[in-house]
Amino acid sequence: MLLRLEENWRSGANRFDRPGELILGAWRDGRMLGICGRNIDPYDGTARAGRVRHLYVDPAGRRQGIGRMLIDAISEGAAEYFDYLNTNAPEGAFAFYEQLGFARQPGVEHVTHRRMLG
Numbered sequence: 663m664l665l666r667l668e669e670n671w672r673s674g675a676n677r678f679d680r681p682g683e684l685i686l687g688a689w690r691d692g693r694m695l696g697i698c699g700r701n702i703d704p705y706d707g708t709a710r711a712g713r714v715r716h717l718y719v720d721p722a723g724r725r726q727g728i729g730r731m732l733i734d735a736i737s738e739g740a741a742e743y744f745d746y747l748n749t750n751a752p753e754g755a756f757a758f759y760e761q762l763g764f765a766r767q768p769g770v771e772h773v774t775h776r777r778m779l780g
Contacts, residue, residue, distance in 0.1 A: 682743025697717070712747045
């Protein structure tokens with residue numbers, strides 16, 4: 663996942679620089695423990711669809727609320743630009759997203775969960 667983030671950044675394919683987009687890191691003692699971004703959803707035809715991108719928490723930072731903090735941070739202010747945030751989570755992360763208010767989206771291509779905003 664982080665390799666794809668780096669490749670997209672270097673190529674300019676995704677710099678998180680369009681309106682409403684951002685990328686955040688969680689740091690402790692000078693070490694990055696997590697990262698998460700918010701993009702305009704490239705797979706959703708709705709103009710106000712956002713997407714959670716590249717959520718990753720280092721194993722040393724897991725089970726400490728870092729993932730929740732990152733999702734909360736990218737959700738803050740998102741309603742100004744987006745009506746909802748989509749994600750395409752691995753099955754092992756379904757419970758995590760559902761605890762944060764994301765609802766499963768069966769049958770929606772490229773989306774496992776959606777969180778309504780506003």
